[in-house]
Amino acid sequence: MNTLISVAESLSVIIPILLVVAFTTVAERKTMASMQRRLGPNTVGYYGLLQAFADALKLLLKECVSPTQSNLVLFFLGPIITLVFSLLGYAVIPFGPGLTVGDLPLGILYLLAVSSLSTYGSLRSTAQLISYELILSSAILLVVMFTGSLNLSISVEAQRVITFFVPLLPVFIIFFIGAIAETNRAPFDLAEAESELVSGFMTEHSAAIFVFFFLAEYASIVLICIFTCILFLSGYNSIFVF
Incomplete structure (x- = not known):
């Protein structure tokens, strides 16, 4: 039981952190695009918010060399x-x-x-x-x-x-x-x-x-x-x- 509690506590921290990291990459790309008078990610999801998940899926499906x-x-x-x-x-x-x-x-x-x-x-x-x-x-x-x-x-x-x-x-x-x-x-x-x-x-x-x-x-x-x-x-x- 203690092991399950420890695993649950760890996942409750790791999963939100990874989600924050994913949206941080999108925010950085949108900010850089604004500075360079570009649109940035704007196709995948509303206002491009799902672009990070599309990038992750693309990398996971690529061949590892x-x-x-x-x-x-x-x-x-x-x-x-x-x-x-x-x-x-x-x-x-x-x-x-x-x-x-x-x-x-x-x-x-x-x-x-x-x-x-x-x-x-x-x-x-x-x-x-x-x-x-x-x-x-x-x-x-x-x-x-x-x-x-x-x-x-x-x-x-x-x-x-x-x-x-x-x-x-x-x-x-x-x-x-x-x-x-x-x-x-x-x-x-x-x-x-x-x-x-x-x-x-x-x-x-x-x-x-x-x-x-x-x-x-x-x-x-x-x-x-x-x-x-x-x-x-x-x-x-x-x-x-x-």
């Missing part, structure tokens, strides 16, 4: 490990009072450790991630000094009177820039070498195995957004939550 000289175990295991560690970070996220899979006393430390384990790409990409993780860690330490705890729920409850965004505005700006670099978004989206710019480190991956890399990238983006909201914007106590 792998390099003949590659280590097939590592070739297929890499994307799976990347997605797993991206989703493991959500285990300590408090979505509401008492609504968390694992309310760990060292939740912030756990989150930093899990996000570091999914580092991938070339040495150039790794160097960039390490550089900006130092900035992120320094900003997080200031928040920990305010709360006196590494627990994410305590960080949220400590902001009932005033959100940390107000007294720590310069730190928030630094953290925000570091978070953009951490997730390889523009203008920090060229972490790969010139020979890899066709698609990046996942150039040789295709079909279903590419979906793991794609989901892991956007799951990390959503995770860092939630983490930022918890540290600086009061989390589920925010004035923007209805």
Whole structure:
């Protein structure tokens, strides 16, 4: 029975997160299209909202091609490990009072450790991630000094009177820039070498195995957004939550 409860709790977090990731890709494509005076996805579903599911179905039905000289175990295991560690970070996220899979006393430390384990790409990409993780860690330490705890729920409850965004505005700006670099978004989206710019480190991956890399990238983006909201914007106590 305990196993079934644990599985149900995990699925209740993973499934909504994957849906959020799917619609995040659509929102990004619509935003980029608007910036470039294009329509963007607008055919599949109302206003193109089902485009993400059409893309996923297309990738799942495509033939999976792998390099003949590659280590097939590592070739297929890499994307799976990347997605797993991206989703493991959500285990300590408090979505509401008492609504968390694992309310760990060292939740912030756990989150930093899990996000570091999914580092991938070339040495150039790794160097960039390490550089900006130092900035992120320094900003997080200031928040920990305010709360006196590494627990994410305590960080949220400590902001009932005033959100940390107000007294720590310069730190928030630094953290925000570091978070953009951490997730390889523009203008920090060229972490790969010139020979890899066709698609990046996942150039040789295709079909279903590419979906793991794609989901892991956007799951990390959503995770860092939630983490930022918890540290600086009061989390589920925010004035923007209805």
